[in-house]
Structures are given as C-alpha cells and as structure tokens.
Amino acid sequence: MSEYLQTVFDKFELRVRKGYYYTEDGIWTNVEGTNVRIGVTDYAQRTGGDVAFVDLIREGTQVEMQADIGTLETAKTTVSLHSPISGTVGQTNATLVGKPELVNSDPYGNGWLAILAPSNLEDDLKALMSAEEYFQLMLKKLETEHKKLESR
Amino acid sequence: MRRTTPYPTGKEVVVIPCSGIGKALGSISRDATYEVVDNLRKGVTDTTCLALIVSGDEEALRLVRDNKCITVDGCPLQCAQKNVKLAGGDLAASFRVVDALRENRKLKPKTVTFLDHDGQQLSAILARDIAKKVDELVGK
Amino acid sequence: MVDLPKKKVGVISCSGEGCVEGTISRVATRMALEQLRPDQTVTICLPLFLAGGEEERAFARYYPTITVDGCEKLCAKVGTERYSGKVASSIVVTDSTGNPGCSKLPARRQLNQEALILAGKVAQKIAQEVDEVLKHWR
Numbered sequence: 001m002s003e004y005l006q007t008v009f010d011k012f013e014l015r016v017r018k019g020y021y022y023t024e025d026g027i028w029t030n031v032e033g034t035n036v037r038i039g040v041t042d043y044a045q046r047t048g049g050d051v052a053f054v055d056l057i058r059e060g061t062q063v064e065m066q067a068d069i070g071t072l073e074t075a076k077t078t079v080s081l082h083s084p085i086s087g088t089v090g091q092t093n094a095t096l097v098g099k100p101e102l103v104n105s106d107p108y109g110n111g112w113l114a115i116l117a118p119s120n121l122e123d124d125l126k127a128l129m130s131a132e133e134y135f136q137l138m139l140k141k142l143e144t145e146h147k148k149l150e151s152r
Numbered sequence: 153m154r155r156t157t158p159y160p161t162g163k164e165v166v167v168i169p170c171s172g173i174g175k176a177l178g179s180i181s182r183d184a185t186y187e188v189v190d191n192l193r194k195g196v197t198d199t200t201c202l203a204l205i206v207s208g209d210e211e212a213l214r215l216v217r218d219n220k221c222i223t224v225d226g227c228p229l230q231c232a233q234k235n236v237k238l239a240g241g242d243l244a245a246s247f248r249v250v251d252a253l254r255e256n257r258k259l260k261p262k263t264v265t266f267l268d269h270d271g272q273q274l275s276a277i278l279a280r281d282i283a284k285k286v287d288e289l290v291g292k
Numbered sequence: 293m294v295d296l297p298k299k300k301v302g303v304i305s306c307s308g309e310g311c312v313e314g315t316i317s318r319v320a321t322r323m324a325l326e327q328l329r330p331d332q333t334v335t336i337c338l339p340l341f342l343a344g345g346e347e348e349r350a351f352a353r354y355y356p357t358i359t360v361d362g363c364e365k366l367c368a369k370v371g372t373e374r375y376s377g378k379v380a381s382s383i384v385v386t387d388s389t390g391n392p393g394c395s396k397l398p399a400r401r402q403l404n405q406e407a408l409i410l411a412g413k414v415a416q417k418i419a420q421e422v423d424e425v426l427k428h429w430r
Contacts, residue, residue, distance in 0.1 A: 010300065010334045010351075011302070011334050011336065011347045011348060011350070011351035012347060013347060049175075050175065050177065050227050050228070050250055052250055052253045052254050052257075053254065053257070073257065075175065075176060075177055075250065075253055075260070075261065076176070076260055076261070076262050077260065101227075101228035101250070104228075105228075146298070146331065168309075169309060170339045171307040171309060171318070171339060172337045172339055172340060173305055173307055173318060173321065173322065173335055173337050173338070174335055174337045174340075178337070178339075182307070182309060183401065185309065186309070186400070186401035187401075190400075190401060199309045199310065200309065200310060201306070201307075201308040201309050201310050201314065201367065202309075202338075202339050202342070203306055203307075203308065203338055203339070203342060203367030203368065203371060204308070204310075204365060204367055206342040206343075206367075206371065207365070207367050207370055207371060209365065229340060229343070229345070231337075231339035231340050231342070231343040231345075232339065234343050235339070235342060235343055264322060265319060265322035265323070265326065266319075
C-alpha cells in the first residue's frame, strides 16, 4: 500500500503524503513525538519552480499559527511561508542552505523545512486539512488550471 | 592539445548547454553558450548538440573526447554534465544557471521561448563567467 | 500512478545548438505548446529524457509522442524510440526548408524574420499532427 495519494497532471506525478496535515497554501505538518516537522508539498514545489534560496526564521523564535516563517525564492518568484501551527522553531534544515534543490527533489523527505515545538497542537491540528482533504483541494486546483488552458 | 583525428575544428574548448526546453533556465544555458561561442570567445570555442553526443554521433563524440569541455546546465539535474561524462568527454568545468541565479537574486527570468530582460541579463553574466573559465583552460 | 489520463500528446524537440534549424525546432515546439495546443500537449525535455528522467520517459511510454527534429540526424526521434517506444509522428525542419543538413546560417541564436516565419509554419504542422493523433486515439 502506497504511503502517498497520487495523481498525474501532464507528465508530472503529484503526491500527497498520507497521515500528514496540510494548509491550503501547501505546507505539510507531521507529528513526531512531542514535535512537528514541516515542509512544502509536491504540488507547491512543482508550481513554485526550481528553488534557489530557502530563508527561514531564526531557531528559537516563537510563532503563531499563520505567522510568516520565511520565504522560498525560486527561479521565477518568491513564495512566502506561513507556520501551520503555533509554537517555537526548534530547528531549521541547514542542508537547504547549500542544497535548496532538495525542496524540489524530495519535498516530503530531505527537503523538510523546520521542526517546531508546538504550544497548542491539538487545537491547531483541527484547523488543518487531512491528506485526503488536501488531495481533493489539489485536484480542484489542477482542474482549474486545465480549464484555463482549454479556454485559451 | 594536438588533434589526431581527421576532424579538426581548430577550436580548443567545447561548451555544451543542456538547452532544457521546459524552463527558462534551459533557455538561458543555451543563450549563454551562444554568447560565448559566437561572440565573447569566438574562434577558440565550439558547441555541439547534447542529443548528438548521447546518440553516439561520431563527430560529436570525437569533439568532446578530444577537447576540453565546459557544460552549462539550467537546473540541478545537470543533464549536460551527466551525459558528457557518460560519453567519455574531457569535462574541465561545469556551470549551473541556478547558481548564477543565486548570485543575482534580483533577477527573476520568467519566459522560456524568448528570454525576457532578466533572462538576457542572467545569460550575459553567466557568459562572462564561462568566458573567464575558457581563458583559464587555454592558458591565457 | 493513478487517475484517468487526460488525452495529451508529448512533443519532443531536438533543440540542436549547432544550427538554426535546431532553434527553429525548439521555438516551433514552444509555440505549439503555448499558443496553438496548450491543453493538448506536453513538452518533454530531451536532455532530461536522455539522461534518464523517469517522468519524461514514463509519459512517452504511455502517451503518443511527436518528435520535432532540426535535421536528418533525428536525435529526438531516435532517442524517444530507444527509450520509450515508437513515435506517433516525426517532423523534420529541413523537410520544410528543402535543404538537407544543417544550414550553418547565422541567426541560430536569435531567429531572423524568415526563420521565425518558418518556425510558425512548423508550429502549425505540429498542431495538425497533434489533432491527427488525438483523432485516432483509442
């Protein structure tokens, strides 16, 4: 049984990791014991483009849900990143400084962004989407893109 | 380096772009290569098609095996570098457009088919860097 | 892989740097993709395809492909058939010029008016081939 929900758009396979939680703008959250690890989704990295820089908030910073926690600079644009939960930034992925392309090549694995110590996890998770819900949202976005192309 | 093959180009360094068609970075790799080969270091550089190298074209293979090569890749996947190495090319240097992008953060090239202003600027910057490397390789 | 595949045609261009016909091939493919048949086509990156790009090869294995080559060396066609199977259609730019082989004319970097017009014609040809392929899709 696959760890992912998957779909194909054009030549791209887009995956959503089962068991994770998601924001609408494509940040995933995985609970790991008392901490959470976050990153960007396959769909988000695909639409954003090749990542050239990952700038993240300083370790030790306290953040509220939806607060700015950094940016992804890609070849074509700059994407703001917002925290999916409230808590303290425990660790940021230092590997991304020299290898930002990991966000594109391994968004659910080595391309993770940060680990947070949550302050209100139970309530915050209720506000996030399940993998199935995010997958449906992604399909809707792809359908909208498809319709835009059709109408050109 | 003296050629012993019956296919002399008279050139010393071969610059091979990835020319990836899906991204602006690929277009920039191609444009920067032309700037070097047709303009900045005309006469001491040449280029050839990556696809010809991979398909085993004799002329293309001889060119990359008998001369120093510089690959210019758009993105971290580095298709030109991989394929030139696999073909036994004499790989002297590798450039990635994405690295030039990191050094010039204000530039955001968006278009693929015809380069926009930012794409042209990034191409020009990269071409100058490649030209410097060519000078090193030919001992100037 | 899941999902019902939408009917799309993969277009694989040679992008040969050596001559203007390679640039025409590339530009024509992008024109077909961006303007003429944006919903029905997907461009396959030939260098990535040849280097082992799984998504590119998988697409070309399961979907029909049209190759666009600058010259009679047919790098895109040969490469596609080697790694993913027979192509649905093959277009060669030099067939349109009537001159076999690379022309080595200037303007390989930036197409002049004549070359742009030719690219437009090749793009139209690609679009026609896409329609033909989709008509016969089972």
